[in-house]
Amino acid sequence: MPHTKRKLQGNLIVISAPSGAGKTSIRQGLCELMPEIKHSVSFTTRKPRQGEVDGVDYSFISKEEFINMVDSGDFLEWAEVHGNMYGTSKKRIDETRAQGFDMILDIDVQGAKQVKNAIPDTVFVFILPPSLDELKQRLSFRNSDPEDVINKRLSKAAAEIVEYTNYNYVIVNDNLKGAIGELVSIAKAERARVSKINEDWIKEKFLGGIK
Numbered sequence: 001m002p003h004t005k006r007k008l009q010g011n012l013i014v015i016s017a018p019s020g021a022g023k024t025s026i027r028q029g030l031c032e033l034m035p036e037i038k039h040s041v042s043f044t045t046r047k048p049r050q051g052e053v054d055g056v057d058y059s060f061i062s063k064e065e066f067i068n069m070v071d072s073g074d075f076l077e078w079a080e081v082h083g084n085m086y087g088t089s090k091k092r093i094d095e096t097r098a099q100g101f102d103m104i105l106d107i108d109v110q111g112a113k114q115v116k117n118a119i120p121d122t123v124f125v126f127i128l129p130p131s132l133d134e135l136k137q138r139l140s141f142r143n144s145d146p147e148d149v150i151n152k153r154l155s156k157a158a159a160e161i162v163e164y165t166n167y168n169y170v171i172v173n174d175n176l177k178g179a180i181g182e183l184v185s186i187a188k189a190e191r192a193r194v195s196k197i198n199e200d201w202i203k204e205k206f207l208g209g210i211k
């Protein structure tokens with residue numbers, strides 16, 4: 001079988017943002033434009049919001065099931081966020097990357113730190129809203145959560161934003177299309193990295209005939 005240009009194992013991209021920064025829309029936009037990137041569907045103990053589909057947005061499980069998975073070492077990373085547990089399945093990540101797909105993980109700053117320790121060549125992207133005022137407006141507008149939850153999220157936002165220095169890239173989401181475009185550019189550039197290129201492909205393609 002001829003060799004492929006890229007090493008088979010796909011890249012991992014982590015995106016984090018304070019809630020309301022538009023991370024989910026940006027991630028969905030990326031996956032629509034680049035079918036070679038798959039979203040890592042997390043496990044959570046949170047109840048589904050209206051319109052959310054089990055197995056697509058999240059795998060919704062009970063606290064007991066979640067704790068069993070933690071005890072079995074099933075998670076690449078996990079964290080408690082706003083009173084609910086969220087975790088990334090090792091198995092899902094490994095299987096999908098082994099098929100050559102890149103994976104995008106939409107996780108919080110605590111989870112991102114764990115991924116950095118476990119898989120240091122992950123690409124970390126931090127997404128910011130245009131301003132704190134805009135973030136307040138978006139959270140109140142979304143209206144899917146009770147007010148005390150919104151306030152909790154707002155007070156957490158500043159603490160999360162400080163963490164941007166642990167990331168490789170920052171995208172300001174003042175325009176959804178522009179933000180998706182930036183993320184596409186990052187994903188494409190990362191796919192072209194020398195460290196991701198298959199040496200056997202170079203040899204076969206270009207060096208075979210050179211004596």
Ligand code: 5GP
Pocket residue numbers: 016017018019042043046077078079081086087088106107108110111112
């Ligand atoms: P939401 O409940 O609004 O969908 O997500 C709340 C927060 O949990 C977001 O910051 C989201 O990125 C984060 N999150 C979602 N899945 C995971 C996960 O698997 N691990 C971690 N650490 N955070 C997650």
